[in-house]
Amino acid sequence: MTPGILTIIVLVLTMAGYILGRRRALAVAKRDGVRLHSLPGHYGQAVALFTAVPALLLMGAWLFLQPLLIENQISSQIPDSVIPEGGARSLVMADVRRIAGGLDRLVEAGSFGEDDLSSMRADFTSVRGRLAEVGVALGSDVAPAVFDAAESYRGIANTSSLLRNAAVLATALGFGFLALRRIRPTLRARNVSETFIRSLLIGSSLVAILTTFGIVASLLFETIHFFRLYPARDFFFSTVWNPQFRGGSDLGILPLLWGTFYVSLVALLLAVPIGLMIAVYLAEYSGKALRSFAKPAIEILAGIPTIVYGLFALITVGPFLRDWIAQPLGLGSSSSSVLTAGLVMGIMLIPFVSSLSDDVINAVPQAMRDGSYGLGATQSETIMRVIMPAALPGIVGAILLAASRAIGETMIVVMGAGAAARLGLNPLEAMTTVTVKIVSQLTGDTEFASPETLVAFALGLTLFVFTLGLNILALYIVRKYREQYE
Amino acid sequence: MTDLTAMPAVGGSQSRSLFLRGERTRRRHMAESRFRAIGLAAVIFGILVLVGLLGSILANGVSSFRQTYIALDVYLDPAKLDKAGDRDPEALRKLTTFTYQPLIKTAVEGLIEEKGISVDGLGGKDVEGIISKEAPAELRHFVLAHPSRIGETVKFELLADGRIDGYYKGRVTMETAKLDRNVSPEQLMLADELKAAGVLTTRFNWSFFTAPDASDTRPEAAGLGVAILGSIYMMLIVLVLSLPIGVAASIYLEEFAPQNRLTDIIEVNIANLAAVPSIVFGILGLAVFINYVGLPQSAPIVGGLVLTLMTLPTIIIATRAALKAVPPSIREAALGVGASKMQSTFHHVLPLAAPGILTGAIIGLAQALGETAPLLLIGMVAFVREFPAAPPGGFFDPASALPVQVYNWTQRGDPAFIERASGAIIVLLVFLIIMNLGAIFLRRRFERRW
Numbered sequence: 041m042t043p044g045i046l047t048i049i050v051l052v053l054t055m056a057g058y059i060l061g062r063r064r065a066l067a068v069a070k071r072d073g074v075r076l077h078s079l080p081g082h083y084g085q086a087v088a089l090f091t092a093v094p095a096l097l098l099m100g101a102w103l104f105l106q107p108l109l110i111e112n113q114i115s116s117q118i119p120d121s122v123i124p125e126g127g128a129r130s131l132v133m134a135d136v137r138r139i140a141g142g143l144d145r146l147v148e149a150g151s152f153g154e155d156d157l158s159s160m161r162a163d164f165t166s167v168r169g170r171l172a173e174v175g176v177a178l179g180s181d182v183a184p185a186v187f188d189a190a191e192s193y194r195g196i197a198n199t200s201s202l203l204r205n206a207a208v209l210a211t212a213l214g215f216g217f218l219a220l221r222r223i224r225p226t227l228r229a230r231n232v233s234e235t236f237i238r239s240l241l242i243g244s245s246l247v248a249i250l251t252t253f254g255i256v257a258s259l260l261f262e263t264i265h266f267f268r269l270y271p272a273r274d275f276f277f278s279t280v281w282n283p284q285f286r287g288g289s290d291l292g293i294l295p296l297l298w299g300t301f302y303v304s305l306v307a308l309l310l311a312v313p314i315g316l317m318i319a320v321y322l323a324e325y326s327g328k329a330l331r332s333f334a335k336p337a338i339e340i341l342a343g344i345p346t347i348v349y350g351l352f353a354l355i356t357v358g359p360f361l362r363d364w365i366a367q368p369l370g371l372g373s374s375s376s377s378v379l380t381a382g383l384v385m386g387i388m389l390i391p392f393v394s395s396l397s398d399d400v401i402n403a404v405p406q407a408m409r410d411g412s413y414g415l416g417a418t419q420s421e422t423i424m425r426v427i428m429p430a431a432l433p434g435i436v437g438a439i440l441l442a443a444s445r446a447i448g449e450t451m452i453v454v455m456g457a458g459a460a461a462r463l464g465l466n467p468l469e470a471m472t473t474v475t476v477k478i479v480s481q482l483t484g485d486t487e488f489a490s491p492e493t494l495v496a497f498a499l500g501l502t503l504f505v506f507t508l509g510l511n512i513l514a515l516y517i518v519r520k521y522r523e524q525y526e
Numbered sequence: 527m528t529d530l531t532a533m534p535a536v537g538g539s540q541s542r543s544l545f546l547r548g549e550r551t552r553r554r555h556m557a558e559s560r561f562r563a564i565g566l567a568a569v570i571f572g573i574l575v576l577v578g579l580l581g582s583i584l585a586n587g588v589s590s591f592r593q594t595y596i597a598l599d600v601y602l603d604p605a606k607l608d609k610a611g612d613r614d615p616e617a618l619r620k621l622t623t624f625t626y627q628p629l630i631k632t633a634v635e636g637l638i639e640e641k642g643i644s645v646d647g648l649g650g651k652d653v654e655g656i657i658s659k660e661a662p663a664e665l666r667h668f669v670l671a672h673p674s675r676i677g678e679t680v681k682f683e684l685l686a687d688g689r690i691d692g693y694y695k696g697r698v699t700m701e702t703a704k705l706d707r708n709v710s711p712e713q714l715m716l717a718d719e720l721k722a723a724g725v726l727t728t729r730f731n732w733s734f735f736t737a738p739d740a741s742d743t744r745p746e747a748a749g750l751g752v753a754i755l756g757s758i759y760m761m762l763i764v765l766v767l768s769l770p771i772g773v774a775a776s777i778y779l780e781e782f783a784p785q786n787r788l789t790d791i792i793e794v795n796i797a798n799l800a801a802v803p804s805i806v807f808g809i810l811g812l813a814v815f816i817n818y819v820g821l822p823q824s825a826p827i828v829g830g831l832v833l834t835l836m837t838l839p840t841i842i843i844a845t846r847a848a849l850k851a852v853p854p855s856i857r858e859a860a861l862g863v864g865a866s867k868m869q870s871t872f873h874h875v876l877p878l879a880a881p882g883i884l885t886g887a888i889i890g891l892a893q894a895l896g897e898t899a900p901l902l903l904i905g906m907v908a909f910v911r912e913f914p915a916a917p918p919g920g921f922f923d924p925a926s927a928l929p930v931q932v933y934n935w936t937q938r939g940d941p942a943f944i945e946r947a948s949g950a951i952i953v954l955l956v957f958l959i960i961m962n963l964g965a966i967f968l969r970r971r972f973e974r975r976w
Contacts, residue, residue, distance in 0.1 A: 234867075251799060317567075317568035320565055321562075321565030321566060340576060348579070348583060355944055420557060421554070449803070450805045482812060500809045507802065
C-alpha cells in the first residue's frame, strides 16, 4: 500500500467519521430528550478531525524518519572492506538503495519470485542482467555484501511500510472511535473542534519557523563538515579560487566576494539614481495620466523572472558591450563581464528602488511640502532639501533591501558575469560571484562529501548571513523611521 | 498688514520688479526645469528599458514558433528493414536509426531527380544533410507503430536541418555557410530549389510545445513538452500545499495570535524568509529533501516543495493584508449573533477576503513559475527526454521546468538554441501574463471597498 492509497483510505474514514459522529449526536440527543450543546455538524467535525489529523501526522513523521533509521541500521551492516579506497560510505549506500529499488521493480514485474531472491548470491550474473532490464545498471565491482545489504534493506523497508500502514490505520480508527464514544449531548463539541482547528492553525504558522530552522541547520551542518576537510582560515583569507576534481583545491572566498560586491555596486549605481528619480517624478511632478501608465509599466519590470534578464544579458547586452565598448577600447573580449551583469541587474532593481521610495516619499506629510513652498522654495528645492532628508531613512532602507537582492541574485550573474574568479578592477572583464559558484559546485557530478562540493554550503551560509544582516538593518531603519510620523 | 508697505527692498541696491527675474531666480528656475527633465528622462528610460527587454526577447524568439519542414516520399524498403519478411516486432525493434538513414538518403535523391533540380558541387553527404538528424528516429517510430506498411511509399513531413531552418530565419547566410562545417552553400541552394518546387515549407511549429528536449546537434527537434508538463506539476504541488498552509498561518497570525514572543518570532521569520535569496532555498531542498529524506533528483515533487516554501511568505503577506482589509464590524456582527470567533472567521471574514487571497496566491504562483536558481541545485537541469507519468506517480519522475529549460538551452553551442530559449521565454511570459491578468480580473471584479 503506497502512502497515496493510505491517505485516501484515511480520508474515506474521515468522511465516515463525520457522518457517524453527526448521526450519533442526533440519536443520543433524541434518546435522552435533551438539546445538544452544539450544532450536530460540530460533533461530526470533531470525530472527523480526530480521525484524520493524528493519523496523517503520524504518516508524515514516519515517511520523514523511516529512511534515516533504516540507513543507519543498514550502514552499520556494511563491512568496511566493501567501501572502495577513498570512496565514501554514502556512495555504497546509494548503490544499496538502487539495487533494492531494482529488486522491488523486478518482483513487481513478476519476472522474479521472492524465492529467487534467496538464491541470488548463487546466481550473481543473472541478477545483474535482470537489474539492467529494469534500468538499474551496476558497475562490475559491486560486492556480494552490498547485495546482502540491499536485500536486508528491502526486508526492513517492507516491514517498516507494513508497520506504518498498520499504525496509521490503527491511529485513525482508534482516535476516531474514541471521539465517537465521547459524544453525548453535554459534550461541548464546538469548543473541542475549534480548539483542534486552532492548534492546526498554529501548526501552519510554525512552518515558517521550521523553514528557517531547516535552512540554518542544513547550511551550518554541512559548513562544519566542510571546515573539517578544509581549513577555515584558507577559506576566508585566501585570494585564490581554483577547485580541482582530484583534491588539492584552493577555495578562497575573497575573489568571489569581490565579484559579488563589484557587480552589486554597478547595479546599485544604475538602479538607485534612476529608481529614485522615477519615484520623485511620479510622486511629485507627473500628471495623473502619466503616472497611471508609467507606474504599472515600470512595475512590470519587477514581475519579470530573472531568467529573462539573464537571457537579455547573454544575447543583447553582453555582445553589445563587447562589440561597441570593450573591443574598441581594447579592454576585453568577453561578452560576459561585470558591467553586463551589473547593468542588467540594475535594470532589475529599478522598480524595486522606485516603488519602495515612492511609498516613502508619499508618506512624508503634505504640511512639510506646504511649509517649504510657503517660504518660496521651488519644487526641486523642496524635494532636495525637505522631502529627501525627511524620507532618507526609508530610502536608505530601500537601498539596503535592493543591495541584499543584488547580492543574492543568481541567474543574471550566472548568464552574464562569467565564471572566472578574479580580483580585478576592469569592469569589462568576466568575474564571478558567490551565487555563480554555488550553482557550479552543486550542479556537477562531483562526489557529495568532497570539499569541492561542500564549499557551496559554506558559500551559501556566507550569502545567507550577508543578506540577513542587510535585511535586518533595513527593517530596523525603516521601522525607526516610521515611528516619526505615525 | 501695515508692515508690508514698510518692508525694505531686499537685495540691496538692485532695483527689483516682480515682473523681472533676477539672476538668482533665473538660476533657480533653470535648476528646477533641469531637475524636472532628469526625472522625466528617468521615467522614459525605465519604460524604454522595458520595451527594449521585451523587444529583444520577442525579436529573437518569435521565429521559433515557425519551423521548416520537407515533404518526402520515403520507400520503406523491406529488403533493409525486414530481411526475414515476417514483420517480427522484436526484430524491428532491434534495428537502430542507422538502418533508416539510407532510406532517407534515397528518398531525397529521388526527390531531387523527380523535380529535375541540379545544383553544382552538391556532395553526397550534402543531400541527406538537409534533413534533420531526428528524421531517422521519426521513421523508426512510425515503422514500429505500423509494421504492416513496410514495403509501401509513405509521405512524411520531416524536419529540415537546423541550419536550413536558420537560413529561412536569417540566422544562416551564404557567407556564413561557407565557413560553417555543418552546412554548405550548395545545400542552401538546394533548399531554395526545393522551396520553389513547393516541397520545402515553413509553417507553425506545434511540436515546439509538445516535443521533448533534443540533443545538442538537433536544435530543430527540441521542444518544451516535458518542461511545460514539469512546470504544471510543480505549480499543482505549490498550489495544493502553499495555499492551505499559507491561509491557515495568516488566519492564526491575523485573527487569533496573542501579542507574545512566539508571535513576534514568527512574524520576523516570515519577513526574513521573504527576503532570503532564492538560491538558499535550493540548498535547503538539496540538503533536506534529496540528501536527508531521499527524494529523487530532478523530480517535480522536490521542486514543488522548495517552491512552496519560497511562495509561502508571499501568500502569507497577501492573505494578511486581505484579512486586515475586512472591517471589524463584520466580525463584531457575527460575534454579536452568537458565532464563535472561529465561526466568524471562517463563515464571514474568510469569504470576504477570498478575492484578495486568491490574487495573492496567483501572484505567488507566477513568481514560483519563473524561479530558476533553486531548481538548478535540485537537479532539474538534467537532460530529460521521457515525459513524466500521470500524477501522483509522475511527481517522482524526472522532469524539467520552463525556466530551467531556457537556461539549459542557453548553455548549448548551436546558436539555434538561442532562438529556442527566447521562444521558451515567450511561452513563459505568456503564462505569466495570463496569470497576472487573472489576478487583475479577480481584483477588479470581486474586490470590495469598505
